[in-house]
Amino acid sequence: MPTPPPPQRLVLVDDHEMVLHGLDAMLGHFPDDVEVVGHATNATDALTAVADTAPDTVLCDVRLGKESGLDLCRQITTQYPDTKVVLLTVYDDEHYLFQALRVGASGYILKRIDGQELVNHLNRVREGEVVVDHALAGRVALSAARLSAGEFWSGAHLGLTQRESEVLELLVAGHSNKGVAGKLVVSEDTVKTHIRGLYRKLGVSDRSGAIAVALREGLFR
Template identity: 85%
Template sequence: MPELPPTPLKLVLVDDHEMVLHGLDTMLGHFPDDVVIVGQSTTDTTALRMVAEQRPDIVLCDVRIGKASGLDLCRQITLQYPDTKVVLLTVYDDEHYLYQALRVGASGYILKRVDGRELVAQLCRVREGETVVDASLAGRVALAAARLHAGQFWSGAHLGLTQRESEVLGLLVSGHSNRAVAGKLVVSEDTVKTHIRGLYRKLGVSDRSAAIAVALREGLFR
């Protein structure tokens, strides 16, 4: 008896822009044998309810959903509904977000410039158990892994910190003021503040104590 073709994968779309949802609906509508959209949501709360009701194979969501976080939504879904996979579809071409996505259980990280046929192919790979990463980011991640293996990386590199941001964070952990950090690194205080804003953004924090807490929790400095 010939093998039956796989049933279309069930998909929930989550994005805070109705235009994006409409565009995805139209684009994926060209592949009815592969994908069926069982829900669309502009909020994380509605998305969770749809997952509970529809039990989709995959949730396709952005990194940011209005004021909410797609990363937090991903964590909730993977914990509460382990049979549902989450793929981030975003404009954020940033290794930091990719690392965070993988840490909270995402099965994929795809940039919104993908075309419909490639997106469907990636989603099918996810259903088969693969983890997919946009090709442009995958190359950078592979290079990062090679450098890490060779011992060429610094504390916090895996979190997306630059070497100078790592140096600044290490001095903050040691209790240095902005002025003292500037003196140590022989740069201006304004430059230090710029580095601090950058590392706050990458660590997902808003103040010094939270940044230090992340550094200590991650064991970045001993």
């Protein structure tokens, strides 16, 4: 009989310590499958934990307070290519999923999952699969079908939501935040939230940078 592999070594990253304690307790029921070797509540500590423990997998939220788990995923997969990253989050948004896959994530799982399902997914990741929460799988297939049919919105391939794309189009057209809010019938605070999101996804820090990316990519004609 072949010798079973050692437990998969995990670093857990979430900005809520209560979540980390809950994951510890849940995963503690599966000592033959997983071993938690590190914890972090922010990106800096997460990178330190990965450097110190060389885990097989990092289980990380999409949002880490004011930091981005997607940016952390990109850093880990670039600096530590032997370490896999799985996003464990409450955001059941296929656009976050697309962005996660673009930065090298090996999985995207929703936090409502139970312990056995989580371990099963982690075992599949260890074997080289990319796992997607079943609750998102159907929507991803539909999105892919719409994309191939040319029915998707501009910027979807960059991870933009439909509303972020609408905001960006209005910025390109020269509208102020107030003008965008009026066009979309939303508050200026909502517009600012969408703008921050599209800046992060496009990797820019200001309006001119976002417009430059939109023009370079030919998003709006």
